[in-house]
Amino acid sequence: MYDKLNSFMNVETWHTSHALDEERFFQALHQIVREDNFNPDKMGEYMRQKVGLSQNDDEGAYSQAIERYVAAAWAVKDYLEANRL
Numbered sequence: 001m002y003d004k005l006n007s008f009m010n011v012e013t014w015h016t017s018h019a020l021d022e023e024r025f026f027q028a029l030h031q032i033v034r035e036d037n038f039n040p041d042k043m044g045e046y047m048r049q050k051v052g053l054s055q056n057d058d059e060g061a062y063s064q065a066i067e068r069y070v071a072a073a074w075a076v077k078d079y080l081e082a083n084r085l
Contacts, residue, residue, distance in 0.1 A: 002046035004031045015065035040073035
């Protein structure tokens, strides 16, 4: 399921907070956020694995971007669940 993020992560600037990158992220998230077993933390693990970061690596642009996207995914997931959408 998380491989649907590849189209987003295959763009060289995915970690830069550029508006187009954020748009690509939310388009990819839209494809998976309603899956029964979707978990934003697991999504973050997938992203870390894809770029070769260890779980303990919490510095650098990639790590910070992943944390930001995990937080955004939790917000979207919680919103959908709270509103039964």
